[in-house]
Amino acid sequence: MIVESLLEILIPSLMAVLIDRGIMARSMPDVWRFGGMLVGCSILSLLCGFLSGRFAAVASAGFAKNLRHDLFGRVQDFSFTNIDRFSTGSIITRLTTDVTNLQNAFQMIMRLGVRAPVMIVVAWIFTYRTSPTISLVFLGTIPVLALGMFGVIFVVHPIFERVFHTYDRLNNVVDENLQGVRVVKSYNREDFENHKFARISRSIFADFMKAEKFLSFTSPLMQLCMYVTMILISWMGAQQIVASGNNAALGLTTGDLTALVTYAMQILMSMMMLSMVVVLVIISQASAERTCQVLQERSTVRNPQNPVMQVADGSIDFDHVTFRYSSSSEKPVLDDISVRLDSGQTIGIVGGTGSSKSSLVQLIPRLYDVSAGSLKVGGVDVRQYDMTVLRDQVAMVLQKNVLFSGTIAQNLRWGNPDATDEDLRRACQQAQADGFIQEFPEGYDTMIEQGGTNVSGGQRQRLCIARALLKRPKILILDDSTSAVDTKTDQLIRHSLQHEIPDTTKIIIAQRVASVQESDLILVMQDGRILDQGTHEELLRTCDEYRFIYESQTQHQGGDLDA
Template sequence: MIKKLLSTIREYKKHMILAPVFVTLESVLEIMIPTLMAFLIDYGINQNNMSYVLLMGLALTALAALSLLTGIFAGRSAAIASSGFAKNLRRDMFYNVQRFSFSNIDKFSTASIITRLTTDVANVQNACQMLVRLAVRAPMMIVFALIFSFRIDAKLSLIFLAVIPVLGIGLWLIMSNVHPIFVRVFKTYDRLNNFVQENLHGIRVVKSYIREDYEEEKFAGVSQSIFQDFTRAEKRLSFNMPLMQLCLYASMILLSWFGAKSIVASGNNAALGLSTGELTSLITYSLQILMSLMMLSMVFVMVIISRASAERITEILSEESDLKNKDQSVPTVNDGSITFENVTFAYAKNTDKPVLSNINLTIESGETVGIIGGTGSSKSSLVQLIPRLYDVVGGKVTVGGIDVRDYDLATLRHEVAMVLQKNVLFSGTIRENLLWGNENATEEEIIHACKLAQADGFIREFPQQYDTYIEQGGSNVSGGQRQRLCIARALLKKPRILILDDSTSAVDTKTDELIRQALLQHIPKTTKIIIAQRVSSVSDADKIVVMDDGRIMASGSHQELLRDCEIYREVYESQNRGGALHE
C-alpha cells in the first residue's frame, strides 16, 4: 500500500525531500537554544557578566531567527508536497476509473468512488503534511534533546526513558482500538453519499409521492450511525491528551524535585552537581521531548484516521480493468457485420443462472435489425457485448469477422455508436454535447446529424440555438429532446454499427418513423440495431429478433414472426388493441 501511494508523488519529490531537511535544521537550531540559555544564566547572570549576557542574547536572537526561517521553508515545502501528492492521487484514481470496465465500476458504487476521491484523499493529504513535518520533527527533537540532556545529567535524563515506554504503549492501545471504527465510518460515508445522490437524482419522484419525511428519516438514520461511530472513536482518542499530560507533569515534578535537591547539595556549583542554568535547560528539554511526543500522538491519531482512507484509495489504484487490449490488437474494423456464436454471458462470474444463454445470431453489414422482448429479457445485455462493454463468459462475438476481444478497444468503440437506454447529456452547450461524437465535426455535419435525428427543429426554437446551455443531466430539455440529441451525437461518429437501445421511447410515433426513415436513407451502409418496446418501431427492419429470459425465441421478418411466433403476435395484437382503444 505504501509503495503504491508513494509512486504518485512524482514531480513533488523535491519538496517531499526538502521539507524534512528544513525540519531537521529547525530542530537542531531549537535544541541549541536551551543550552545557550544555560550558559547565559550560569556564566552571565549568575556571574554578573553583562558582556557575556549581550553575546549570548545576540546568539539566541540569531538562532531564533534562523529557526523561524527554516520553519517557514519547511511549512512551504510540506504544503506543496502534500497538496501535489493529493492532486496526483485524485488524478491517478480518476484516470484509473476511466479505464474501468462496467464490471469494475459495478464493484464500487458511484458514491464510494466519489468519497474516495474527496474525503479519503483529504485525509491522506492531511496525514502527509503532518508526516513530512511533525513525524520528522518530533523524533529529531526527541533524539537531540535526549543527547543534550544526557550531556548535562545522565541520571536525571533517565526520567525521560522511563516515561517514553508508558506513552508508547498507551498510544498503541488507543490506535489498535480506534482503527476498526474508522474503517466502518468511511463505509457508512459511502452509504450517506449514495443516499444523497439517489435522493437528488430522484427528487421529482420524492416530491410527487410526498415522501420527504421518509427520506429525512433515512438520512437521519445514516447520519446518526456516523455520529455514533465518530463519538465512539473520539471517546477512545480522548485518552490521548490525559496520557500526555500525565507523562508531562510527572516528568516535570520528578525533574524539579531531583534537580532542586542536586542544586541545594552542590550549592549551585556546576563542578559538584547541577547548576541553575542546567536545571532550566533540562526542564526546557523535558518540555521539548514531551511536546514532541505529543506531536507524535497527533500524528498517530491522523495516521489512524487516514489509514482506512489510504486502504480505500489503494483499492481504486490497484484495481485493473477486466477488459484489456491484446499485445497485437487489430487496428481496423473491416465492416459492420456481427455474429454471436454460442454466446453465454453473466454479470457475476459465479452465478448459476446466466443472463444470456446459447445465443446464435448473424447480422449482415448494413442490415437493420430490430430486437423486441419483455422487460428483463436481456436485450440491452446482448448489444452491450458488441462494443465490448462486457466480455462473454462463453462463446464469442465477432465484428467484421474478427472476435471483439482481438480488437483495439478504442478502435472498436469508435466504430460502434451506442445510444443507451439511459440518455446522458453533460453540462455545457448543445454544440459541446454533440461534439462528443466527433470533436472535429464541422457546423454542416452537426446540423446534418441533428436533422437526421429530428433535433434541428426544436434546437432552432431556442434563443441561443446550438449554443443553448444544457444543465447537468439535460434537466432543462424534455425526455424526447434528450433522446434526439443523443442520437445526433451518435451519428456524428459516422459509425459502422449504430445501436439504438430503446432510445426513441420518449418521442411520438410520427417522429420515431421519421428518424428511422432518415437513418435508412442516409446511412444505408451502417448496420443498425434497434431495441424497442413498440412493434411499429421495428416492423420495417430487415430482421426482427424476439427475446425472452435471455434467449432468442425467434427471428425473421415482421410477416414471418406474425405467422410463426406466438410471443411476437401477442405483443403486436395487444399494442394494436391498445391503439384502437386509445383512438
C-alpha cells in the first residue's frame, strides 16, 4: 500500500517534467524517456494496488473468522448465569451483524486508513517543494473537516448503539417465532407476529434514516473543501505563472501547476477516503463495544487452581444450600437446603410448579454455583472439581429435550464419542428406544431434523435418556424426562435403570407420583424448600401435600378406569 501510494505521488512530478522538458521544450527524446517512466510507474502502481487489495481482503476475512471463533468459544465457556445476561438474539447479532461491521471497517482501515495518510503527508511535502505558498491552502481545510467529522461522530454514535440493541430484539422475535411456529399457526397469530416484526423493523429503519441524514453532511462538506481548494490553487497558481513568465527559476511553470492540481486532487480524495473510514468506524464502534462485552465476560463458574480430577462416588450432600439467580434478588430460589443422598440410591423429587426442583439439580453439575452453603459430590465440594471431570460423571436429561441435526447414532454419541454400535443399542434398550428405532427404514442411521421435529416427544425423551446412559455416569438426573411416555414405558425405563446401573445415584424429578413411589427417598419441595422427605409410605402418613398429590392422581386414574 505504501509503495502504491508513493508511486501515485511520483507520477504527477514525472508528468510536470514531461510537460516542461518534453512537450513545452519540443524534445521528443525527453517525451519518450519520461513517458516510459510514467507507464512503468503506472504498471507497478497497478500491481501494488492489486496485491494490497488482495492482502487486505484476506486479512479482514481472517480477522472476522478469528473473532467469530473467539466469540463462540467464549459463549461455550459461559455458565448459565452468563448466558442469562445475553439473550439468544443478542448473541446471534454479535456473531453475525456486529462481526460483519467490524470486518468491513477493518478492511477499510487496512486499505484506506494506511493509503490516505501516506498520500496526504507525502503529497503535501511535494506540494510544499513546488510552492510553499500554495501548500498552505490545504492546511486551512483540515480544521473545517475535523470539526465537521467530530460533530457527526458525537451525534451519530448513540443512534447506532440504539440500532444494534433493536437488532437484538428483532433477532429474538425471529428466533421465538420460528421455535414456536406450530403454536403461532394453531392460534392463527400470523398477523400479530407480522405486526410485531414490522414494528421493530420500522424502528430500525427510522434510526438508520436519522443516522444517515447526519452522515450525509460529510460528502457536501468534503466537496465544498475540495472545490474551494481547487479554485484557490488555480487562482494563486495562475498569478505565479504570469508573474514568472513560465520560468521555473523565477516561479511556477505550467507543468508545476498541473502537478499541483493533481496533488490537490490526491490530497482531497485521500481526505474523502478518510471520511469514509471515519463513517465506518462510527458504525463499527458500537459493534466493537458489544463484541468486547462478550469477549470480556468472565464465566461465573471456573475451575479452581488445583482441581480434583476424580469423583469418588455418586453421593450428594446439600449443606445449608441457598441459591439466587442474581445477587440482587431479595428472595432466594433455594433457601437453606440440607439433605444427604447416598451413592446408588434412587431419589424422587416432587412438588408444584415453581417449587425449584430443576434449580436444585442444576447445582450438582455446576450449571450454577450455590450462593451460600456447600454442595458436595463424592465427599468433595463441587467447586473443587475440574468441571470436565465433574460433568463427565453427572448425566442430566433436562426438561427441554434437545436433539441436533444428524443421525440417531451421532446424537447418541454425544454421551460417549467412542461408543460402539453395541453400546448404542444396549443404552437404547435400557431407555426403551431400540424398538421404535428398529422400525425406521435406516435404523440408527436415520436422520434427525433440527430440533428433533421428525420424532415424537416421547421418542425424543427416550433418545435423550439413552444418550445420558452412554456416559456411564455416577449420577443420573432425569428432570421430568418421561412426561411424554406412557405409564407402562415409564415403568419399564425405571426398572431397567434399577437393574442395569445399580451403583449410579438416580435422581428422578416427576409430576406423576407413580414415577417416584418406588424410590429409596422422596423429597417434597415447596417454594424453594424441602417440605418433607421419606419413602412413599412414610410420606403418605406424614405429608399432607404429598398425600394430596397422590390421591388426586389415583382418583383421576380410577375415574378413567370406571369410565
